[in-house]
Amino acid sequence: MKYSQIQFSQSHADIDLYQLQELFNLAAFWAKERSIKDWSIAIANSEPVISISDGESLIGFARATSDGIYRATIWDVVIHPDYQGKGLGIKLVETVLTHPRMQVERVYLMTTHQQTFYEKIGFQVNSTTTMVLFNQSNFDAFANGEIHLQESLEA
Numbered sequence: 761m762k763y764s765q766i767q768f769s770q771s772h773a774d775i776d777l778y779q780l781q782e783l784f785n786l787a788a789f790w791a792k793e794r795s796i797k798d799w800s801i802a803i804a805n806s807e808p809v810i811s812i813s814d815g816e817s818l819i820g821f822a823r824a825t826s827d828g829i830y831r832a833t834i835w836d837v838v839i840h841p842d843y844q845g846k847g848l849g850i851k852l853v854e855t856v857l858t859h860p861r862m863q864v865e866r867v868y869l870m871t872t873h874q875q876t877f878y879e880k881i882g883f884q885v886n887s888t889t890t891m892v893l894f895n896q897s898n899f900d901a902f903a904n905g906e907i908h909l910q911e912s913l914e915a
């Protein structure tokens with residue numbers, strides 16, 4: 761691999777959504793059916809958004825959401841399979857963590873299989889705080905444009 765061609769970017773505008781969709785279809789079991797439109801909403805509402813490219817090819821991605829002071833959560837960390845095991849995943853997560861929006865009291869993430877990877881970066885398994893609401897009917901209505909954010913906040 762020619763490392764000189766590999767670049768990290770924090771710019772939302774640098775992300776080719778079609779390549780992003782392809783990367784997640786290939787390497788992320790939890791995000792294989794996401795549409796371009798939904799990806800653009802997720803990216804617009806995330807900060808930081810970090811992408812890694814090799815020349816013109818998107819080979820890594822991660823994003824986070826943060827309240828800027830108390831809590832932040834990292835989402836959608838992926839390195840293309842051809843580039844895994846070369847240190848890029850750790851560098852990607854570290855780049856997310858050093859962003860000014862991530863200087864908060866606690867950073868959370870959800871992972872099914874990658875606990876060992878995240879432990880290398882300093883994360884600890886935390887079984888006491890997690891609950892989830894599978895908000896499927898609302899999500900479908902948003903995605904289909906049947907309800908808008910303001911309407912749902914007023915409901």
Ligand SMILES: CC(C)(COP(=O)(O)OP(=O)(O)OC[C@H]1O[C@@H](n2cnc3c(N)ncnc32)[C@H](O)[C@@H]1OP(=O)(O)O)[C@@H](O)C(=O)NCCC(=O)NCCS
Nearest residue numbers: 787837838839844845846847848849850870871874876877
């Ligand atoms: C998880 C992922 C981002 C790691 O990226 P990567 O570039 O392969 O990781 P790195 O090369 O930076 O690995 C860093 C260290 O973690 C270790 N590591 C990476 N993945 C691991 C795994 N699944 N289990 C155990 N250790 C792992 C590496 O061996 C390396 O250890 P070392 O520093 O002692 O050599 C990548 O494997 C991936 O995209 N997987 C598919 C998508 C996914 O599961 N994402 C995470 C969702 S929460």
